[in-house]
Amino acid sequence: MAQATTGQAPGVRVDGLTVVYKTPAGELPAVRDVSLTLEPGSITGIVGESGSGKSTLALSLLNAVQPPGRISAGSVQIDGLGDVVGLEGERLRKARGAHIGYVFQAAQNSLNPLKTVGKQLLDLGRSHGVEDRRGLVREARELLGRMGLDGARVLDSYQHELSGGMRQRVGIMLALVLNAQVVVLDEPTTALDMITQANILKIVREVHAERGLTTLVITHDIGVVAEVADRLAVMYGGQLVEQGPTRQVLGDPRHPYTKGLIKAIPRLVGDIDEARALPGRPPTLATVPKAGCVFRERCALRMDICDTDDPAAVAHGPRIVACHAVKVKEHA
Amino acid sequence: MITGNGIVKTFKQRGNMLGAREVRALRGVDFSIPKGGAASFIGESGCGKTTLGRIIAGLETYDGGEIAIDGVPMSSLTLKRRQPHFRKIQMIHQDPYSALNPTRTVHQTLRAPLALRAKQTGRPKAWMDERAAEVLSLVGLDPATVLARYPHQLSGGMRQRVVIARALTVDPEMLVADEAVSMIDVSLRLGILALLKDLRERLGVSVLFITHDVATARYIGDDGDLYVIYRGQVVERGPVDTVIADPVHPYTQSLLSAIPVLHGLELPGEQPVAPLEALDAGQDDTGCLFAARCPFRGERCDTERPLLQLTEGVPQEHACFHPERRSVIARPMSEV
Numbered sequence: 001m002a003q004a005t006t007g008q009a010p011g012v013r014v015d016g017l018t019v020v021y022k023t024p025a026g027e028l029p030a031v032r033d034v035s036l037t038l039e040p041g042s043i044t045g046i047v048g049e050s051g052s053g054k055s056t057l058a059l060s061l062l063n064a065v066q067p068p069g070r071i072s073a074g075s076v077q078i079d080g081l082g083d084v085v086g087l088e089g090e091r092l093r094k095a096r097g098a099h100i101g102y103v104f105q106a107a108q109n110s111l112n113p114l115k116t117v118g119k120q121l122l123d124l125g126r127s128h129g130v131e132d133r134r135g136l137v138r139e140a141r142e143l144l145g146r147m148g149l150d151g152a153r154v155l156d157s158y159q160h161e162l163s164g165g166m167r168q169r170v171g172i173m174l175a176l177v178l179n180a181q182v183v184v185l186d187e188p189t190t191a192l193d194m195i196t197q198a199n200i201l202k203i204v205r206e207v208h209a210e211r212g213l214t215t216l217v218i219t220h221d222i223g224v225v226a227e228v229a230d231r232l233a234v235m236y237g238g239q240l241v242e243q244g245p246t247r248q249v250l251g252d253p254r255h256p257y258t259k260g261l262i263k264a265i266p267r268l269v270g271d272i273d274e275a276r277a278l279p280g281r282p283p284t285l286a287t288v289p290k291a292g293c294v295f296r297e298r299c300a301l302r303m304d305i306c307d308t309d310d311p312a313a314v315a316h317g318p319r320i321v322a323c324h325a326v327k328v329k330e331h332a
Numbered sequence: 333m334i335t336g337n338g339i340v341k342t343f344k345q346r347g348n349m350l351g352a353r354e355v356r357a358l359r360g361v362d363f364s365i366p367k368g369g370a371a372s373f374i375g376e377s378g379c380g381k382t383t384l385g386r387i388i389a390g391l392e393t394y395d396g397g398e399i400a401i402d403g404v405p406m407s408s409l410t411l412k413r414r415q416p417h418f419r420k421i422q423m424i425h426q427d428p429y430s431a432l433n434p435t436r437t438v439h440q441t442l443r444a445p446l447a448l449r450a451k452q453t454g455r456p457k458a459w460m461d462e463r464a465a466e467v468l469s470l471v472g473l474d475p476a477t478v479l480a481r482y483p484h485q486l487s488g489g490m491r492q493r494v495v496i497a498r499a500l501t502v503d504p505e506m507l508v509a510d511e512a513v514s515m516i517d518v519s520l521r522l523g524i525l526a527l528l529k530d531l532r533e534r535l536g537v538s539v540l541f542i543t544h545d546v547a548t549a550r551y552i553g554d555d556g557d558l559y560v561i562y563r564g565q566v567v568e569r570g571p572v573d574t575v576i577a578d579p580v581h582p583y584t585q586s587l588l589s590a591i592p593v594l595h596g597l598e599l600p601g602e603q604p605v606a607p608l609e610a611l612d613a614g615q616d617d618t619g620c621l622f623a624a625r626c627p628f629r630g631e632r633c634d635t636e637r638p639l640l641q642l643t644e645g646v647p648q649e650h651a652c653f654h655p656e657r658r659s660v661i662a663r664p665m666s667e668v
Contacts, residue, residue, distance in 0.1 A: 195607060202607060222518070226592050269663065270664055
């Protein structure tokens, strides 16, 4: 593990990324002109509802968007690797796993039910040309032990012999065992109960710090981001509508969607009637407006300009907000 | 009014390489849900909350104890005679997509139970369409736009409303909602919770809410009871806001401590309990069921099992020898 922490964590710069899906209605953007920087050694959280494009964005970091989808514009620069969008074939395959680890949504279902975890680990090693198989197994055992599991027993187990929380830890182990320095976790705690979730989030935080990683967490649950992320990006209708340091965004949200989302979270204390659902519903690929603000249909601050012009993502110090109404307020 | 007394359920697993074993899913649970009232069962996965919900909805048998619906004990009836009683209790499942037939329109989905209902009560066919429109309006959907749609043409929130509308077609007295909002988009969750609360107020339907997300339990009504279930036993029970604000059982405290703090908006609780290690299925059953994971256990806990009871100075029932209030939940910064 010592060698893992010596290198400086790589930074990731997503610039003007657009991902389109081919549909009978033409190519529709699931991710539209997204720019996002993951600072070296930070944990960034992306929050979005279903259909917001957050998983598509995460897959783009691996250049792994599957047809009928494709990256139609933009770049994903990763330090020490270059532009992932330009990689293909063998080089791309090697980069996945060795540079970028990915913990899939529902790790429960991403394991092979017919093979023990150990067998799958060796398959992973073989496909990446790892010669020191003993070392690989030792590293896997250490990682599992670090996460509070009996490594030897887990490697001998089939996925059905493991609980949801254990499988999620196996997913994290598989993402890290090849010494990836950029890790993407897609919905790491969905379908886990609160106590297991708290344990997994603690592990994510600790492993991130110990191994000096750059981490991206994708989730629909603001609570998850609040617990682990330094920086929070809010995604809606394929665009990032607000970004900033987590505490600042939660304490003082600027974008009307962020405000509404925070208000809509059921809380343990406070006036029940103060919380309310956002009116309307999130757009889908087919209903997302082609021009103008993606959130305007549900927005209380809607103005004429929102129907015609895309609000640009404007930086206010460490905060980035894409909203016409917010800009007006700042200038006034 | 639905009451349960000492409900016991044991699942027998067939032998695997670890040998055959029994899972005691419920170890004598009492509950009581008044007409138009609310109750929530909370606990981690495998605690028995879903099994109890299924038993209450008549979808699962039980091995001991008694369930009474409006005062009629179910064990005194044959299976066939129980049916009309259990029909008063309808289940809302977690995943509205798999709960609806993808090849049926909303109209067809609602028509099936309504046809049965019309036959039973001798109503004309025209009543069915009227009633279908009525239940859709009750759940906040516009009949004109959704009746002809298929499930895939609706959002998750709308689908769950259709599932609730279908449950309402048989005029139920109680809805059992098992993780009914956990698969709904965050911005729409409160809408479904508000709907359940609204149905209680308008129709007098009682709601049993089963969840691992304690915060959502408050939103179906603060007059309801919260039941904290651990390994098949109710370990704490009381009014929802009392149990959340002043939990006395260490298990309740660790559940509440595990809820993420919205830093920037909230401050962590003053005495949070560290996250528990995973439940070891092979634990023995002597003494307090929670003792092995309990940070506050005493000697008595290893040998004797505490029963759910009221003790002096604690407003809610609990099953702990060392009940102590701890302030574990996050506080809004605006109130500090």
